[in-house]
Amino acid sequence: MSLKGNKNNKRSRSEKKAFGSDLKKSRKVKLRDKGKYIDFREKKKKGDPLPSFREDAIRLNKFLSNAGVCSRREADVLIQTGVIKINGEVVTELGCKIKPTDKVQYDGETIKGQTKRYVLLNKPKGFTTNINSNSKKTAFALIKKACKEQLYPVVKMDIEMTGLLLFTNDGDIHKKLNHPKYKAKKIYHVELNKSFSKEDLEKLKTGISLDDGKTKCIAADFVDDGSEREIGIEIKSGKSQIIYRMFDAIGYKVVKLDCVSFAGLTKKDMPRGYFRHLTEREVGFLKMTK
DSSP: OOTTOOOHHHHHHHHHHHHHHHHHHHHHHOOHHHHHHHHHHHHHHSOOOOOOOOSEEEHHHHHHHTTTTTOOOHHHHHHHHTOOETTTEEEOOOTTOOOTTTTEEEEEOOOOOOOOOHHHEEEEEOOOOTTTTTOOOBHHHTTTTTHHHHEESSSOTTTTTTTEEEESSSHHHHHTTTOTTTTEEEEEEEEESSSOOHHHHHHHHHHHETTTTTOOOOEEEEEEEEEEEEEEEEOOOTTHHHHHHHHHHHTOOEEEEEEEEEEEEOTTOOOOTOEEOOOOHHHHHHHOOO
16 A cells, blocks of 8 residues: 555654654753763773883883983884993884893993982962973972972962972873872862852762763861861862862852862971972872772
């Protein structure tokens, strides 16, 4: 039986067209709902593997880069050129690994491995962490006497922020503490422009939807012996300006922000503006924790 010219069939085609149009519209994600989908993608994202911190062997190009000879890409060129020797023998194979006991030479000169440094600073307000800044008030100036090696901050900190800031030349530690799988825990002392409600305190714990995903605190509470404008929060997110944006989303402005704990490290016995080197035990803890 032919369905050609059947009114019911025409109606069904019309309904199908309308359904297709509605389905297309439903695929358009609203800005407020966008965060849910972004957050889902972030959970699926694994990123690069975490560093192993094995001291038995290291790639030759990484060794040369860590020693300050050149970048890893430039090191590959040097290796292929045949100007690098290991224990007196020329090496041209890329991906070659060396042990701590191996002797590495570049153009006849012995290359010493870089000493890894870990410096913790209690940053004062008004000091930038931008290494390219022309300002005299930089966090780098505060740790200048810590060592001769060039150190870099593990995380960025706003010029108005205060508290713990870890500097290192250990690329593996830097990578781990910023890795999506690890996400170092941070505790902040937040001071707001007005009293904070208990209802909004619960919102911090359950999660707040932002443009780049939903974010929640591990813990949040009023600061002991503090005013109703002072909140202590523990968070793992590494998103940019996350503390400011979370409070802004629920109608508050952050007046002061102080990092009191970073990856298990605290500023105990560290006055503002002072620094100290991490102990071997603390460095070992940073490498072991998952």
